[in-house]
Amino acid sequence: MSDFNFVIQTDDTSALELKLGQVLQTASTAAAASAADAKASETAAANSATNAAASATGAANSASASAASAEGAGDSAATAYDSATSAAASASSAGTSASNAAASEGNAATSAENAAVSATNSANSAAAAADSASDAAATLASALTKAANLSDVENASAARANIGLGDVDNTADADKPISTLQQGALDEKAAKGENGDITSLTGLTTPLSIAQGGTGANSANAAADALGAYRKGTILGGVGQTDGVPIGAIIERGKNANGEYVRFADGTQICFGVFASTVPVAPGGYVAPAPTLPVVFVGTPAIQTEILFFAGGAAAGVVLFSIRQGYLSSASANFGVYINSGRSSASDVPSLTLGSVTAQSYWGTFMAIGRWF
Amino acid sequence: MRISFSPQRRDDTLSVSKQADTLTINGIAYDLSVVPDGATLPASAVDCAFVTGDIERIDGDLHLTLILPHGPSPSHAAAFPEPMINPPDGLLELPQ
Numbered sequence: 001m002s003d004f005n006f007v008i009q010t011d012d013t014s015a016l017e018l019k020l021g022q023v024l025q026t027a028s029t030a031a032a033a034s035a036a037d038a039k040a041s042e043t044a045a046a047n048s049a050t051n052a053a054a055s056a057t058g059a060a061n062s063a064s065a066s067a068a069s070a071e072g073a074g075d076s077a078a079t080a081y082d083s084a085t086s087a088a089a090s091a092s093s094a095g096t097s098a099s100n101a102a103a104s105e106g107n108a109a110t111s112a113e114n115a116a117v118s119a120t121n122s123a124n125s126a127a128a129a130a131d132s133a134s135d136a137a138a139t140l141a142s143a144l145t146k147a148a149n150l151s152d153v154e155n156a157s158a159a160r161a162n163i164g165l166g167d168v169d170n171t172a173d174a175d176k177p178i179s180t181l182q183q184g185a186l187d188e189k190a191a192k193g194e195n196g197d198i199t200s201l202t203g204l205t206t207p208l209s210i211a212q213g214g215t216g217a218n219s220a221n222a223a224a225d226a227l228g229a230y231r232k233g234t235i236l237g238g239v240g241q242t243d244g245v246p247i248g249a250i251i252e253r254g255k256n257a258n259g260e261y262v263r264f265a266d267g268t269q270i271c272f273g274v275f276a277s278t279v280p281v282a283p284g285g286y287v288a289p290a291p292t293l294p295v296v297f298v299g300t301p302a303i304q305t306e307i308l309f310f311a312g313g314a315a316a317g318v319v320l321f322s323i324r325q326g327y328l329s330s331a332s333a334n335f336g337v338y339i340n341s342g343r344s345s346a347s348d349v350p351s352l353t354l355g356s357v358t359a360q361s362y363w364g365t366f367m368a369i370g371r372w373f
Numbered sequence: 374m375r376i377s378f379s380p381q382r383r384d385d386t387l388s389v390s391k392q393a394d395t396l397t398i399n400g401i402a403y404d405l406s407v408v409p410d411g412a413t414l415p416a417s418a419v420d421c422a423f424v425t426g427d428i429e430r431i432d433g434d435l436h437l438t439l440i441l442p443h444g445p446s447p448s449h450a451a452a453f454p455e456p457m458i459n460p461p462d463g464l465l466e467l468p469q
Contacts, residue, residue, distance in 0.1 A: 238445030252445050256380035256452035263382070292425050292440065296383035 239263045241373055254295065259366070261295035269372040271295045274365050278313050281359040283342025288327065291366050301370025307338040309359030319345045320359055323352070338364075374434060378441040378454035378468065379425050387423055387442050390464045394435060398423055405435055434459075441467060 160166050178186075190198050208214025215223035224231040230250060237249030246265040254261050259273020275291045289305050307324075311317040321341040340362075342355030374391070390397045394406035398421055405428060408414050414428040416438075426438040443451040454468040 248445075254382050254445060254447070254452075256382070256443065256447065257454065258379055258381060261382055292379040292381065292438075294381060296381055 239265050239372075241265070241267070244373070256294050258292050259294035261293075263295065263372050267371045267373050268369070269295060269297060269301070270367070270369050271301075272365070272367040274363065276315055276361065276363045278361045281309060281340040281362060283340055283354045283356055283358065285359075286325075286337045286339045287362060287364075288337045289364050289366070291364075293366075293368055295372070297368065297370040298373055299370060301368040303366060303368040305336060305338075305364055305366045307362050307364035309338075309340045310361045310363065311344065311357050311359065313360045315361055315363040317360065318357075320355075320357055321345055321348065321350050338362075374459055375436045376457040376460065376465070377426075377436070377438040378456070379438050380441045380443055380447070380452050380454055382444070382447075383440075383442045384444070385442055387439070387467060388464070389439065389467065391460060392462050396437075398439070405437070408435065 157166075157169075160168055207216055207218055209216045210226065215226050217223040217226045221231060221233060225234075235250045237252065239246070239250070239252040240248035244267075248265070250265045252263040254263070259271055261269065261271035263269045271294050273291065273294055275289060277287075281287060287307055289307060291305075293301075307322055308315075309320040309322055311320060321343045323339040323341050325337050325339065327337045340359045341351070342357050343349075343351060343353075344355065344357050348355055374394070376389075386399075388399055394408075395402055395404045397403070401421065403419060403421060403424075405414075408428060408430045410430045410433055412430055416424050416426055416428070419428065423440040424437065425440055428435065428437040430436070441451065441454050448469060450468040457465065
């Protein structure tokens with residue numbers, strides 16, 4: 001058995017120590033009693049310990065609660081400080097507002113005073129205006145009297161009559177006068193109808209049409225052409241026809257290597273020319289001239305020819321007598337033939353008896369008259 | 374070949390093409406190769422109104438004259454035409 005200490009904590013924090021070894025050495029008998037006492041004490045101690053533990057737990061809980069309360073008190077104090085600061089600021093603002101209110105009150109009093117003055121002035125003006133209106137009404141009433149001829153303004157016609165204007169609105173249209181200047185201008189205007197007073201037209205920019213009796217043209221040539229009239233510039237030129245109606249000029253004149261011709265719009269045609277040869281023709285020999293005409297005819301034209309035989313060449317020298325004989329040829333129609341008589345017109349007389357001079361050349365003319373259509 | 378022209382105012386027209394000794398006048402061919410050298414063929418022997426005067430072959434060359442139609446106011450070349458000497462085969466360029 002070894003010694004041991006047994007310590008018990010009680011409420012008043014005093015410690016109870018028992019040294020069991022000493023108890024055992026002193027008395028065993030008492031020991032038992034003591035043991036019993038100890039046992040009781042132990043039980044009591046145990047109870048005390050249990051109570052102490054419970055008390056400790058409660059103390060700890062109280063301490064914890066106290067700590068929590070202290071922390072909440074701290075927070076409340078900070079909040080209270082902030083509120084105090086705000087209250088101080090609010091108090092300062094309230095003071096300023098009170099000061100301003102006092103100043104405004106003073107101004108309001110001044111304004112009220114001015115308003116009272118203005119009201120008084122307005123009342124005075126209104127009274128004066130009322131007096132003026134009354135005076136004006138009196139003046140108007142006196143102006144619209146019978147003597148002023150406007151008392152019947154309710155009746156426009158009577159009012160016009162009263163002031164001498166009764167005829168203003170009752171003149172018939174035909175009786176309305178026009179001014180002298182207007183009448184003069186009207187007198188200058190041309191009359192409608194037969195226009196016997198129009199003596200000339202000036203400034204006419206559009207030519208009168210053919211239907212209006214004009215030509216529809218701006219120049220003499222164009223006017224003649226528009227009217228289908230011949231003029232100096234269209235009398236001569238190419239002649240043509242359609243079904244006998246002229247479609248060209250009136251007279252056509254032409255010339256070529258075979259001679260000259262004139263063609264008329266009515267169908268008449270004339271041509272003429274000359275022909276020559278240096279082929280010798282012995283006495284008794286003949287020439288049947290068939291010149292190509294410079295223009296073509298319709299049908300057979302009337303052709304006249306004449307031939308002169310020359311003793312010299314190229315239509316030179318003495319002219320010899322020729323004898324013409326009628327002759328019908330399908331190729332040359334009635335041109336006729338010409339016989340060299342061989343007789344000189346310088347030394348002989350015309351005769352049917354042949355002479356002896358051979359023609360060295362001959363020269364002839366022709367003329368044909370006929371129609372070209 | 375020597376082709377002379379005899380101008381005449383008329384309303385019809387003339388078109389001539391040549392192929393050797395054959396002339397085609399307004400679409401009708403006339404073979405003139407039958408004319409022997411030195412011979413003369415009267416115009417009346419050719420049934421063509423545009424052939425005028427005699428057709429001759431001189432030294433192997435044909436000589437003939439054709440009517441050359443012209444209208445009013447012809448050019449000098451058409452009114453006083455020059456002969457055409459040895460024209461090439463084909464359509465002849467007649468004086469206008």
